[in-house]
Amino acid sequence: MGGEFVLRKPRNGIKCRRFDRCNTMRQTETELFSEETRERRRGRRSRRINGSFFLDMIIFFRPCFSSFIFLSLFLLSSSSSFVLSSETEHLSQRNQTLRPLEELNKLKAINQHLRKINKPSVKTIHSSDGDIIDCVLSHQQPAFDHPRLRGQKPLDPPERPSGHNSRGLRPKSFQLWRMEGETCPEGTVPIRRTKQEDILRANSVSAFGKKLRHFRRDTSSNGHEHAVGYVSGEKYFGAKASINVWAPQVQNQYEFSLSQIWIISGSFGNDLNTIEAGWQVSPELYGDNYPRFFTYWTNDAYQATGCYNLLCSGFVQTNSQIAIGAAISPSSSFKGGQFDITLLIWKDPKHGNWWLEFGSGILVGYWPSFLFTHLREHASMVQYGGEVVNSSPFGAHTSTQMGSGHFAEEGFTKSSYFRNIQVVDWDNNLVPSPNLRVLADHPNCYDIQGGSNKAWGNYFYYGGPGKNPKCP
Structure with a gap:
């Protein structure tokens, strides 16, 4: 979906086994969250959908599972919110685009008529x-x-x-x-x-x-x-x-x-x-x-x-x-x-x-x-x-x-x-x-x-x- 983003494994394959590393991963995910938000605001939307989102999260963050539950729920709700927000924003922008276009065409017709009379x-x-x-x-x-x-x-x-x-x-x-x-x-x-x-x-x-x-x-x-x-x-x-x-x-x-x-x-x-x-x-x-x-x-x-x-x-x-x-x-x-x-x-x-x-x-x-x-x-x-x-x-x-x-x-x-x-x-x-x-x-x-x-x-x-x- 256009408003979702994907969390990836650390490149070195090391699992999170320590509290400080868990903190590091949470920090990494927060940065990803911020980066994806910035990308969405710039109009770029992630097209990748990871069907095993929750499974990957459990495998890689099992030692930090309790902390992860809160994070995943937060990310899921945020993702849904972004999807709805994105769709609403898109619809609003479309309506706002159509309205000025109609007004522009009306003004063009008026000015053309004024030039005539x-x-x-x-x-x-x-x-x-x-x-x-x-x-x-x-x-x-x-x-x-x-x-x-x-x-x-x-x-x-x-x-x-x-x-x-x-x-x-x-x-x-x-x-x-x-x-x-x-x-x-x-x-x-x-x-x-x-x-x-x-x-x-x-x-x-x-x-x-x-x-x-x-x-x-x-x-x-x-x-x-x-x-x-x-x-x-x-x-x-x-x-x-x-x-x-x-x-x-x-x-x-x-x-x-x-x-x-x-x-x-x-x-x-x-x-x-x-x-x-x-x-x-x-x-x-x-x-x-x-x-x-x-x-x-x-x-x-x-x-x-x-x-x-x-x-x-x-x-x-x-x-x-x-x-x-x-x-x-x-x-x-x-x-x-x-x-x-x-x-x-x-x-x-x-x-x-x-x-x-x-x-x-x-x-x-x-x-x-x-x-x-x-x-x-x-x-x-x-x-x-x-x-x-x-x-x-x-x-x-x-x-x-x-x-x-x-x-x-x-x-x-x-x-x-x-x-x-x-x-x-x-x-x-x-x-x-x-x-x-x-x-x-x-x-x-x-x-x-x-x-x-x-x-x-x-x-x-x-x-x-x-x-x-x-x-x-």
Whole structure:
């Protein structure tokens, strides 16, 4: 056995007959014991097995038999201990070897992915919230890694829908990275740099930047809960709304809270196409609790295609002032000032791409039509509203807030809202959303109330605190 060692006869063949010689032999065996221990620690293991171990010991150490019994028992127990220790140590070393190997392979995959999505920049801006914004040449952004776009440049702005007023106040800055007056040069796009720790928070490299799959807005929504206004039954070519921005509390890293517009086509099965834009708080994706401007798309119900922001080849950014994924500032305050953003998504009648406008006349970019199947033609549903992930921590409903964290009935300056809700029709006209209906999956946790007036057109208040006495 690997942990045993062998005692040998003295070379001169002299038996142990005297006490001092017995002492000499014991000393010799002790030295052998020490030597074998040192060899074992150096990784060398004795391969010799002496089947007559006890017989040899009795023959050569008969005069010292009583002393030998103690020594042999000690050596036997030590030998067994060394075998077990050696095997345990070997297993432990093997486990420790495998674990660093797995970690090394994971880090290699992460760094390879970072090299793919973090493009060379002509300027780098360090934001006060810890973000790093890279100013990347527009034709080198991640979208142009797509085979259908490789070697091309962003398209020129399309015709905006009729009835759209692009005039209005343009705030000097509405994202934290621009608070100190920093901007990206013309011909570049600002891209939030992805860091190693961002990907490490995800379940895997392949899952990074993707939403978990979920389906209809009902009680079987697989942990995703909604309070939404929606229209369906017609052909839709875009949508517009103003949304006030909040900083809701999210209970843990694995949940998020968002408010957005969904442009939807296809069934709620494997062929679902969506285009999404709004604001969100997502500790897993961003590592903090700031509300952030975001986009998303998928053409297969969140399975293999699509991603947030510019984390894959898809959305083409054309604007040098807005960083998708960067924090929005300011945000609304309870019983205080309200800050909202206006989003417009519409299908360019000429080329068929879906464009995104932020605020008053600021074109952000577009989703190429070839990314989709059903949305190459039109949308069959438009939704507006809030969504949270309820991971049911500790077996109870999450306390993650939707919107302001207050119910719809509390109204202006307390609840979150969507106002001036419109759709784009077949003739590229912006019109009030006809037959806007509202739905809340779990109204005791998050609710919604709709209305209409001259100042706000079609609107609704929505949101809630999540866990409360009526939402166990």
